[in-house]
Amino acid sequence: MNASSPPAGGTPKTPSTTAVTLPFQARIRKSAYFHASLKHGCHSFGVYNRTYISMGFQDPVKEYWDLLNGVVLWPVAGERQLEIKGPDASQFVQLLTPRNLDKFAVGQCKYLLVTADDGGIVNDPVCLKLGPDHYWLSAADSDIWLYARGINAMARMDVELSDPNVSVMQVQGPRSVDLMEKMFGPQVRTLKYYWCMESTLDDAPVVVSRTGWSSEWGYEIYLRDAAAGDRVFEHILAEGAEFGVQLGVVSQIRRIEGGMLSYGADMDLTTNPFEIGLGRLVDLEQSNDFIGRDALRSIAKAGAKRKIMGVSVPPPALSGFIEPWALEVNGDPVSTVTSLAFSPRLERNIGLTIVPTSLAEPGRAVSLVTPDGPVAGELQDLPFVSGRTG
Template identity: 45%
Template sequence: MKPLHFSPSPRTRLSPYFERTVEAGVTSVTVYNHMVLPSAYSGPRAEYDALINGVAIWDVAGERQVEITGPDAERLTQYLCTRDVSRMQPGQGRYTFICNYDGGILNDPVLLKLSDNQFWLSLADNDIGLWAQAICKEGGYDATVQEPDVSPMQVQGPKSIELIRTVFGDEIAELKYFRFVETELDGVPLVVSRTGWSGEFGYEVWLRDHSKGVWLWDRLFDAGAAHDAIPGAPNQIRRIEGGILSYGTDMDPSVNPFELGFDRIVDLETADDFVGRAALEAIKARGVERRLSGVRFAEELAGTATHLDVSVQGQVAGHLTSMAWSPRLNATLGFVMLSAAHSSPGTEVVLHTNDGDFAGVTEPIPFVEPIKT
């Protein structure tokens, strides 16, 4: 077989860290928000071990931003998001949903408030910026919606605090969960936040000048050498253990927040309207017909197959959305979207695969509590 050639273009951009990821031995990539995203270096197990015991550094520049600025920035951001934006302070982030008018999930970004007139939506994989621009124009908001020059890296794992302390000092290392600061390093503008997609203690470092990607990579890895930092990628094993959902896999526009058990992420008590509010109020009032649940299998199953049928008492009751083998729990863990009547913990299910049928038992999400402090 001839080698496969990949041609970067404006439709599939390279991250500012791409050169260093290749030198570091990246073995697999995907495309996320039109940007090449590393998905493996030494392999999921080795990267998992580093993540739960040491520190891993990820190129997640594909986590693109939508920036909303201007006099109506807060009003527009509120109308887009299911969280109460009015209670946020500058330097605070929140996990939120962006829904369509039927209450279906379009994206599940982290929302950052930089100032009263400046917000970032740190996106999952889709073109939600176009949606935001349309809402802004149609609603007559005095605001600007654009993609800023921001390219995040994640520094994740129990030793991440010492790496960040070495580079940025004590004050930034001691940031509280979902808090962030705007800062500079060697004159280069950055944001550092206590966030991440790992379920472990960690940070994100948001580069605000793409021309400095190699510089930032080198600074972080130079500081990480004393802590045996390795390059890595978003880890399927740890994110499932920690109950972290993946847009496009565990949710999409056919899914609403209540089916995921994320009632707390929908602020129906706020006086402000937001896209999908009326539909979500109706869904909450009548209840959902299906729910996402955790599931555990004793066998080690391949983790790439999703949307396989799941049966309860001989009848198809839902489907699998994600799964991975957990070394520390010695089991295959996954998420299943089941009919509400069968979603309670302790339900015996059967997963139907090309390799046969496998018995499992549902349980609450998460399997391992995320480490926040």
């Protein structure tokens, strides 16, 4: 299917219960791209990491096809950085995560889980190593800055913890590499997946990484000079014109297709790494200490009691998903659906849920309890559609 293909089942209509006004306030941060996003037609905003984040420029189905077939710009303003610097920076970052960072090279990025003492997940950042003692945790929506300060109030390590006021633009889609090469030169084409480099864009300092939240080929541009936001925004649009660049926001459709989890929705402090399929990010044999080690060892020994699964529901497209829906098996509530979207190319509703391991079988019949009544579906292994990241 290509971008001209109409979505089967139609596009879900936004329920009237969400048609409310979110007034802009001085106390909520505005990123370097806030004013340019307004200028170029962003019609809705949310709040993420205490920052206004763009939630829509065009129809979400059009934005989805733009992502799959071309190149899109996502001003992901809420993707804030926890900067960790100082002689003990490496030790401190390791303390936060069960992933073994012994071989973490400068210029590399790693996807991490930050865990609590009981093994629950505090955040799932991408960590960029900018220098031997210099890290950024590119954080999901949470209070990781306060958490890190609380940890160091007890650990007393020699580190500086701050928010460097970086604004992130994701450049995603199959033609992203062409646009990025035009702006940064041929070296960006050979930049390895989950690696980064420092550069400039229209004379503004940036970090470029081969990462993104799309399950497609893509990059992220970390702008280090907030005053250059409007200029850089216009520069990227102008450079991308020949490639048909389109503005958009993170595609919930594509990220659910790819089985990408959203912190605060699909995982949180009550979730451990093993039940969401991320046990590979936990090294219980390493000599390094980390928070939650004893709890995670006990969980691993006992085995996960729940498992992340996909849930599939035939058309028509479901609407009104603004909070988790109960998931039932044989009429008994067993979990909730935490994310949901209608996939145009799969021509069905797809979602994410964590169910007891005893029920985690592909093809198992389930019911989603929607505001309009129960609808039948079935469990499915993840991902629904594999990624195209490299």
